[in-house]
Amino acid sequence: MATASGPVLFQEERVQSTYDASQWRLMRISFARHKLAVVGAVVVVLGYFIALFAEFVAPYDPGAITFVSPARSNQLIPPKLPRIVHPDGGLRWFFVHPLVEMRDQETLMVTYPEDTSVSYPIRLFVRGAPYKLFGFIRSDIHLWGVADGRAYDDPEKVRLHLFGTDQKSRDVFSRILHGTRISLSIGLLGVAMQFVLAIVFGTISGYFSGPLDNAIQRLIEVLTSVPTLPLWMVLSISIPQSWPVIRVFFAITIILSLLSWPGLARQVRGKVLSLRETEYVVSARLDNAPTSRIMFIHLIPGLMSHLIASLTLAIPGTILGETSLSFLGLGLHEPAISWGVLLQDAQQLRTILFAPWLMIPVIPVILFILAFNFVGDGLRDAADPYKS
């Protein structure tokens, strides 16, 4: 509609270039026009990249207590940014001053003043804590770190805690990066499950009207009538505390998907209902094509693009579900690392007043919810490139 007011010449040019483009090409063009969606896609891809290579991207080990000694507890160190202005006034490459741990004699609070007499540069690809990438590639190279020549387990090792440390002396920044692994994959996996359930129930319900449709519609109605969060809460409380992290992870994913598919299934049903009456499906039916063929060859591909868009919009809900449950202490527990687990530390008002940086995991949650929403919006517009 917006182009209707544009110059005639421009319009013709546009028509020329898209006239014989395939549907996928049209969809790509339409998606690319949605600037926010493109930005969102970049953020999402970056997020999954970090999730894959978390050990490498994160400067420190997220689980182990960073090495402490009686003189150094490293607890609740406030966030620090690397410096570029040297005390002598000159500009340098990013560097840090080591932190001195001091206990205030009056309040007994630990403070971390900087020792400005020394400085160490930040370097890329430095050696640090050893890790196994994907479980079998041994390495101790990290994307960046402070080059001070000390071993990674030396308590005196100079570290840069971008987002500070938590009560157990662990680097919050590294933990957030490692948290992407669970938090983002639970979104994908949960949505994959919803996808299967929605397709199965939605197509059946839409294609075979009658009692089967009625029964499925009732089921959907019941599931949507029960408030999601309370139901999630009860279901996740039945997960035994003794289960290993990985099993709890799958259990939570299943719980989250079990209650989220009805909305999608309804959309699938509506779409199938309208597709069922289109000429090509009717003619396939008249040709005596078997039902399975009609479903898999004609119906499901027809609603795929819409479904993918809706699925992308469903990912934030799943991520949020895990975050809420873990935050309440009903989902994943330590040693698992997810943003919800990290936020458990920020539950007490007293804690966050003293150490507000423990609330930082809120930011990636919001960032990725926004990113998935933008991508989903863009996909939804792109799903029907013939529309405008």
Next chain:
Amino acid sequence: MVTYIVRRVLLMIPTIFLISILTFFVIELPPGDFASRYAEALQAQGLDFDDEVLEGFRELYHLNDPTIIRYFKWIGGFLTGDLGYSIEHRRPVAEVLGERMVLTVVLSLVSLLFTWVVSFPIGVYSAVRQYSFGDYFWTVIGFLGLAIPNFLLALVLMFVISKYFGGAIGGLFSREYQDAAWSIGKVLDLFRNIWIPVIVVGTASTAGLIRVLRANLLDELKRPYVELARAKGLTERKLIIKYPLRIAINPFLSSVGWVLPGLISGAVITAIVLDLPTAGPLYLRSIRAEDMSLAGTFMMFLAMLTVVGTLISDILLAIADPRIRYD
């Protein structure tokens, strides 16, 4: 119209019945029962006790009966207005939940009102002045509102208020009214304190509604009838209010169906974070303790509110849009 309403109400009965089954069995799902949880809690405190005592306890509260029988006892009591007995609190469920449930409903309704009052003018403004600064501003705010999970918003607000304004938030009442009996003063106090939870609970749905209203109104504004009305010389304000708005308002009415359950569900976790005297924190405790009758009753109430909310929204829709068929 009347037949439509009657039919819808009748259809609610099997739905509520199915919900009750689902609720009951889901709450029964966790391993162990109240007695075993209680025993664990005692052991954690280093107290010893007899297995016989435990058995007597189970006997007393009929925890040994088969699930089916307990279900029918529970739902039967529900139908006759007896909500059961909360073992954890040693008081009837109605007594424990009563006031908190009222506050939950008050909080949800005020949030719904807030959602409407805020999103309506903004939605209309954003559509009528599309691509203006205000439109972009509210779009950004709206997206943020949608993306910020409400319990995190609660956390951040709590931090900001106690850090920069010095006041402690949390709770719906000032200290002097906390345990006081209901009075005009207490009601006024409630409305002085309720706004933070309302903002926290209502932001996401407000943002959602703004988006929906804007999109719908934009669709309608392009229609030929709007053009015609404009050509006839109607003032812009009158024109918008009289025609497109009436159609664009549909999602508002159907929102009673989806916003209300969302608000109630969202209020659970917000209430836990802000420690509100609503049913949310009580619910969390009861499912932890496997206090079945309390948790089940709460879930049933929420589900019924949702079902009734959907019904009301469907009726409102049918009234507002005569094109909607009743069959």
